[in-house]
Amino acid sequence: MKILILGIDGYLGWPLALKMGSKGHEVIGIDNLSTRKFSEEVGSDSAFPLPSPSDRVKEAKKILGINIDFYVKDANDMEFLKETIRKHKPDVIVHFAEQRSAPYSMKDYNHAQYTLDNNLGTTLKLIYAVNEIDPSIHILKMGTMGEYGTPSLDIPESPFVEANINNKKDKIIFPRWGGSIYHWSKIFDTDLLLYFNQIFGLTVTDIMQGPVYGTRTTEITEEGLRTRFDFDETWGTVVNRFCVEAVLGLPLTPYGKGGQTRGFISLEDSMEALRTLIENPPKTGEYRLVHQFAEIYSVNKIAEVVKNAAESLGMSTEIKHVDNPRIEAEEHYYNPEIKILPSLGFKPKKNLKDEVKIILEDLIPYKSRLERYKDSIMPKTKWKK
Template sequence: MKVFIAGIDGYLGWALAQYLAARGHKVAGNDMFYRRQWVEEVGSHSAIPVYSLPERLAAFRARFGTDILFREGDLLDYTFLKSFLADFQPDAIVHFAEMPSAPYSMIDQAHAAFTQHNNVIGSLNVLWAIKEACPQAHLIKLGTMGEYGTPNVDIPEGFFEVEFRGRKDVLPFPRQAGSFYHWSKVHDSNNTMFACRIWGLRATDIMQGVVFGTRIDEMGEDPILRSRLDFDQCFGTAVNRFCCQAVIGHPLTLYGRGGQTRGFLPLRDSMQCLTITIENPPKAGEYRVFNQFEECYTVEELAYLVQEVGSEIGLNVEIHHYDNPRTEQDKHYYNPDRNHLINLGYQPTHDVRAEVRIMLQDLLQHKARIMEKEDILVPDIRWDGSRRRSFIIDEQRVAPQS
């Protein structure tokens, strides 16, 4: 199939290009290199070195024997986007090209406005460009499990049956997002659902959990083919951040009691799920929602797992609880469905321990790079708009005995 990846230079985009090429798909994509700039803006850099795009494209050609059709350009430039899609005529469009950080969107008014403008208008442009340039193409839109928030009931995949005053209907499940970034994804979901209804587009809205991992097998041993991996408070997701902290001997920064439960999945599972989705498109006019994660864990469970695996390879990992800079529930009910992808053949990895071991070993090679940025590991972006460094509320050296 011909697959267009919006945001191909990012953490997931660069890995997906390789996963698809290894399976015979033809890949094109765009990027504006914003992620590189945002990480620099917040004072950090990727733990794994990120090579220039020409170097990446050359390494890709050498490994897969095929080229990526790449054009530098912004999704907010509608003329650029529409003509690229018209030229390439993709079967599927995977849309990653958004600002993906909750804390970044909460820094101040300018960052909140930038996030919603970039994400909502960029996604709206993708919908219009598909309608005008390739209306049969399947849009795979990256949303997040964070759109649902943490309701005190089970979470279905997008829709649920409701009975109200004696009448029944199947309606979108309520969204209760927890940051201006997460709300941008909710707005995208509404626009995507509407475009499918009025224009007959076909789309899969992926409610993805938190991804972690330093590699997929398709990357081989070439360092140029590795995806980036961030560990700062904005762009470092939980397990990625913990592993970077573990290798330099910095205490893992758990926010609050660490009882926040989320769906997580290794990078290799994310690639498997996205490929299954691409290869099994919905029918014209259909808008479907997939919850995409391997398993639910509390953040504390994952911190202990990093600690245990770290000690197996000789690392002394401490865990500290910090006052939570975010406004979120520390302990809550969480039971989301994830049947659609399983029904299409997704086989969850389940071996999170093995994945964390690979990550720690990969990241040990970049210990010096992570240490250079040690001073940015404790968060200071607060949901009330202030900047105040989090303080330790509890020191816990080892896991409590169960």
């Protein structure tokens, strides 16, 4: 298959390029390198130094023998996007080219506005470009489990539910309630995809994924192939952040009560799930919503797992609850359905406990590099000023 990845330079984009290339698929990618720039903006950097795009491509060729076409361009540039689709004629376009941080989107008006402009702008351009050039191209879009918020209802793996209001029945969209402007941008993306699936008959997989953790995939076998790894308060996600806190001897920081519960997935399992969805597309003209996570944990449980793993490696670690900078439920019901990936034969192979140990071992040699960015770790971005 020919796969075009929008956002190929990111935490998920790069390992997906390596995975799909290693499986014999043709990989083309676009990235404007914005996450590199934004991480610098908040005084941080990837835990592992990142090669330049051209060096990444060379390493992939040298170590894995794969060819990747990497364009340092903006997927939010309609003319370039159309030119690339026309030139390469992909079977599937993976859309990761979005600002993916909740705290970044909540810093101030400018960051909120950028998040909405960039994320919705790119999705809308992709929809119109695909419709104009070849509406049968499969759009595989990264959404988030955070589109639902934390309702006191089971979360069905389907965009629609049957509602009964005043004895009248109709199909309605299952309620969503984002926990940040970033999460709202993904809700609006879903609305656009649902609408244009009905109008243009586009073929769409809309993935609701939980937070991803980890440093490794089957293909990341050498330093030159590593993907970025963020840990600062803006770009780092909870498991990866706790691992860096442990390595630096800082307390682990559950926000508030720490009962916030999410569906987590390792980097390797996320890549395998994506491969499964790419290789098993929906029927032409179908909109398919997929839940993508492996294990459900609370933030408190994650802190405990990281503490135990760090102690088994000889580090002394404490857990210190800090004031929650976000506005979110700190204790809640959480029961999302998951049936589509298992029905396609996908089974997660990794678990949090084992992976956390590997993350810690991978980070230890970079301790002095991490020290340089220590000031970016404690939460500063408050939802309500």
